[in-house]
Amino acid sequence: MNRTAEFVLGLIGGITGIIAAGTTMLAGLFMTAASVATMEDFGSLFGFGAIAFGVLIFLMSGFAIVASCLIKANAKLWGIILIIIGGVGFVLIQLLWIVPGVLLLISGIMCVSRKPPYEDF
Structure with a gap:
């Protein structure tokens, strides 16, 4: 199944997360x-706390990029992981994670909710 929209949203969310980091x-x-x-x-x-949060944001964004690249392999699993990353970011980081979090949550929800087309053999 074509998962281009989920991939692009997850990738943009990860990149904006790296910018926030x-x-x-x-x-x-x-x-x-x-x-x-x-x-x-x-x-x-x-200052040191902000640097530590920046490293945390960077790691979460990198993992989100990896998860969005692996969506085609197992959409349900990586979609759930994207939802978790987006949700944890909202709880921990809040203000800087608004755009990446929304994009990752939308991408994860699309992965979990979209069903493959029915094929009659």
Whole structure:
């Protein structure tokens, strides 16, 4: 069965997730650098936390790209995994994960809900 729409939505969701990860890590680097320059320990903690969240977003986005590439092999399994990645991202990351999460959830729901056409032998 042709799963091009699910593949493209999952791929775009993963790519936008990687962009969100880069933005988060860059903001964390700026917060850390600003707090080191002003001798604040609290800002440094937020900076390192943002870098850690950026790494988490990057890993989730990479796994979403792999899952979207493997949709044609087993659509139900990888669709459920895309739903899990999108949902966990909404719970953990919230604001930066809106666009990637929605795209991954739509892709996963399409994988799970679409039935293969009936073939009469």
